[in-house]
Amino acid sequence: MSPPKLERILLVEDDPDIQFIARMALQRISGYQVEVCNNGIEALEKLPLFQPQMVVMDMMMPEMDGLTTFQEMRKMPAFAHLPVVIMTAKAQAHEIENYKREGINDVIIKPFEPAELGKQLEQIWQSIAL
Amino acid sequence: MLGSEGDSLTHYYRKRLYERIQVIRPLYHRLQRFEKNRLMLTRILVSLQKAQAFPAITQAATKALRSPLSEWAENIQALKTTLEQDETLSPKEGTELILYSLTTLLPVAQERETYLQDLQSVRNIAHTLAGSGGTYGFKDISQLARLVESAEPHDLVLALQHLLLLLHQHALNEQPTDPQAILLIQKDPDLTYLIQHHLQAAGLHCQAVQSAYEAWQEISKTTYPVIITDLVLPDLDGRRLIFELHQNPDSEHSKIVVLASPQQLNSLENISVSAVLSKPLQPEVLVKKVQELLQISQPVALPLEQTQQTGLPQFGALQRYIQSSLQPDSVLLLFALPGAPSERLRSFTQLLKAQINPQDFPANYNQDHFLLFLPSLADAELLPFLKGLRTTFASVAPELLAPQALSIAWNKRIGTPLESQIQELEQNLKPFESVVVSAPLLEAQKAPETQPAAKPIRILLADDDPLVAAILRFRIEQEGLQFEALDDGEQVLPHLSAGLPDLLILDVKMPGKDGFTVLKELRQIYSAVNLPVMMLTSLGNESHVIRGLESGANDYMQKPFSPDELISRLHLLLRKKAQRSG
Numbered sequence: 001m002s003p004p005k006l007e008r009i010l011l012v013e014d015d016p017d018i019q020f021i022a023r024m025a026l027q028r029i030s031g032y033q034v035e036v037c038n039n040g041i042e043a044l045e046k047l048p049l050f051q052p053q054m055v056v057m058d059m060m061m062p063e064m065d066g067l068t069t070f071q072e073m074r075k076m077p078a079f080a081h082l083p084v085v086i087m088t089a090k091a092q093a094h095e096i097e098n099y100k101r102e103g104i105n106d107v108i109i110k111p112f113e114p115a116e117l118g119k120q121l122e123q124i125w126q127s128i129a130l
Numbered sequence: 131m132l133g134s135e136g137d138s139l140t141h142y143y144r145k146r147l148y149e150r151i152q153v154i155r156p157l158y159h160r161l162q163r164f165e166k167n168r169l170m171l172t173r174i175l176v177s178l179q180k181a182q183a184f185p186a187i188t189q190a191a192t193k194a195l196r197s198p199l200s201e202w203a204e205n206i207q208a209l210k211t212t213l214e215q216d217e218t219l220s221p222k223e224g225t226e227l228i229l230y231s232l233t234t235l236l237p238v239a240q241e242r243e244t245y246l247q248d249l250q251s252v253r254n255i256a257h258t259l260a261g262s263g264g265t266y267g268f269k270d271i272s273q274l275a276r277l278v279e280s281a282e283p284h285d286l287v288l289a290l291q292h293l294l295l296l297l298h299q300h301a302l303n304e305q306p307t308d309p310q311a312i313l314l315i316q317k318d319p320d321l322t323y324l325i326q327h328h329l330q331a332a333g334l335h336c337q338a339v340q341s342a343y344e345a346w347q348e349i350s351k352t353t354y355p356v357i358i359t360d361l362v363l364p365d366l367d368g369r370r371l372i373f374e375l376h377q378n379p380d381s382e383h384s385k386i387v388v389l390a391s392p393q394q395l396n397s398l399e400n401i402s403v404s405a406v407l408s409k410p411l412q413p414e415v416l417v418k419k420v421q422e423l424l425q426i427s428q429p430v431a432l433p434l435e436q437t438q439q440t441g442l443p444q445f446g447a448l449q450r451y452i453q454s455s456l457q458p459d460s461v462l463l464l465f466a467l468p469g470a471p472s473e474r475l476r477s478f479t480q481l482l483k484a485q486i487n488p489q490d491f492p493a494n495y496n497q498d499h500f501l502l503f504l505p506s507l508a509d510a511e512l513l514p515f516l517k518g519l520r521t522t523f524a525s526v527a528p529e530l531l532a533p534q535a536l537s538i539a540w541n542k543r544i545g546t547p548l549e550s551q552i553q554e555l556e557q558n559l560k561p562f563e564s565v566v567v568s569a570p571l572l573e574a575q576k577a578p579e580t581q582p583a584a585k586p587i588r589i590l591l592a593d594d595d596p597l598v599a600a601i602l603r604f605r606i607e608q609e610g611l612q613f614e615a616l617d618d619g620e621q622v623l624p625h626l627s628a629g630l631p632d633l634l635i636l637d638v639k640m641p642g643k644d645g646f647t648v649l650k651e652l653r654q655i656y657s658a659v660n661l662p663v664m665m666l667t668s669l670g671n672e673s674h675v676i677r678g679l680e681s682g683a684n685d686y687m688q689k690p691f692s693p694d695e696l697i698s699r700l701h702l703l704l705r706k707k708a709q710r711s712g
Contacts (some may be wrong), residue, residue: 089260
């Protein structure tokens with residue numbers, strides 16, 4: 001019994017340059033359906049409409065940072081188990097440890113390699129499904 | 131990789147960098163002004179601290195100095211009051227001057243809110259750039275941006291200046307600006323017309339303004355490689371303008387030409403300019419001078435391509451950069467700091483910055499390498515400079531271990547023979563565990579005019595051990611050389627007939643034919659001058675070494691070998707070959 005295919009990704013990121021390249025990497029190269037939000041508040045609004053299978057989120061954002069957004073998300077029963085991957089430059093071993101303890105599924109270190117992003121997410125998806 | 135998408139992404143990002151610069155620039159100027167004024171305030175306070183005859187003043191000054199930024203305004207106001215009210219002070223010379231300075235500088239302390247906001251904005255932008263730079267393949271931007279993001283307020287301005295310069299190098303401005311544009315600052319319309327007319331006739335575009343203020347606005351819009359200015363301007367002394375132009379990151383690389391009357395020539399003694407032309411002006415001389423300056427000032431910003439694996443500039447790109455950048459006496463230093471924590475690298479960087487002028491600093495940061503290029507350093511100055519570095523390490527930061535390795539390369543020098551210089555350097559650079567002085571960078575390309583496209587240097591390896599091949603590929607390509615590998619002795623000769631490499635590295639033990647047989651066969655056709663061969667033999671087998679040399683090997687290395695040693699020997703062989711055939 002194979003897990004469902006990863007198709008719908010919600011990207012939460014405030015830097016338009018990263019939005020641009022991540023959308024290019026995920027949509028054009030890896031063929032995912034990608035919805036982009038500029039901040040956490042927008043993400044919380046878009047979740048029920050878009051129904052993503054995975055959320056990829058920047059850590060440092062104005063208005064509402066990644067961690068708070070994540071915690072808010074977990075309070076919503078429909079998204080309590082939605083896989084969440086954060087992107088951050090602060091990725092020392094103990095910091096990653098902290099994120100995982102909070103319940104975040106995985107971490108992508110910034111700067112990331114755009115050509116690898118899709119593959120990385122696919123791997124994370126597989127490991128969660130197992 | 132992303133293929134053709136990658137190119138358009140790079141293009142997109144470089145355009146975005148141009149927009150970033152427009153945002154950062156005013157922030158930079160405000161921060162710079164604030165820091166400058168704060169420094170002046172600090173100096174005044176420090177000098178007041180020394181007024182021991184007046185304890186009240188000493189106390190007030192000390193209090194102000196030690197207070198956090200938020201209390202500066204209040205404490206300096208208190209100090210001012212003390213100064214004004216102390217009657218014993220009133221006749222003293224200088225009190226009024228100090229009061230006046232404090233009064234003019236006080237607003238700075240009150241601008242704290244703006245300052246903190248600017249600081250935060252700059253840090254936010256730096257954070258964003260640190261994230262996006264690396265993703266778009268600009269590691270150097272990422273690294274420098276991270277430095278800005280984490281810099282202490284007093285270091286931030288300098289770090290930001292370097293970041294701006296780097297952004298300038300990468301940014302793409304698609305608005306049509308003439309790269310050869312010249313700015314003329316001249317209030318006399320007749321002279322302006324004359325100069326414009328002559329430059330135009332020589333195919334050079336010249337933008338003219340009448341005052342220093344207009345010039346200032348103009349350079350914030352366009353980068354001018356050459357600026358021609360009169361000494362007499364309606365709003366500012368020409369010498370002052372030149373000084374300011376040197377300070378401004380928008381024009382610090384511009385070549386400045388001054389037009390002066392014979393009487394004014396004396397007043398130019400301490401001013402650094404590229405050329406002084408005496409009035410009455412001979413337009414032909416000016417045109418010739420400007421053309422000369424444009425040629426050397428062209429590579430103001432040349433991005434260094436970097437290798438994927440190390441983030442260091444590619445050797446070829448570096449060579450082009452150095453070649454286009456200048457004088458025969460430039461020096462390149464490469465410090466290796468393997469495993470250095472970023473903290474240490476940062477302090478090391480700062481030490482180096484303190485040692486040299488920022489304009490000599492198209493340096494490159496990497497996790498454990500630090501590259502420094504000095505556009506110009508005379509023979510006689512190199513050693514003192516390096517000794518000075520050592521002293522700095524010892525005295526300023528004893529806790530900072532000296533970097534482990536230092537590589538030095540310079541352009542071709544005439545005079546002292548290279549070998550004796552190397553010896554002297556090695557003796558004088560004890561704190562570095564190893565000092566590698568490489569061949570003059572440009573020797574291989576003696577006449578770039580006659581050989582416009584230098585042929586890439588090709589190294590061929592015949593060895594069946596994939597690990598050796600992988601290591602050598604990495605190191606040799608890092609040197610900017612082309613690398614090919616064969617894993618079978620039988621393939622060597624057919625491969626050679628297709629095109630001779632510049633050097634062959636030959637392993638003794640191989641499937642197909644062994645190294646000795648291959649060597650013997652190829653020496654029938656190719657001489658040791660045409661095709662240098664380096665043999666790889668296994669350790670402890672001296673007979674192999676002798677047999678190899680007898681069969682016509684130019685050099686040998688025993689396995690396991692140090693890649694660094696192999697590389698330096700490889701360069702030596704290549705150099706010998708170039709000398710003999712050239």
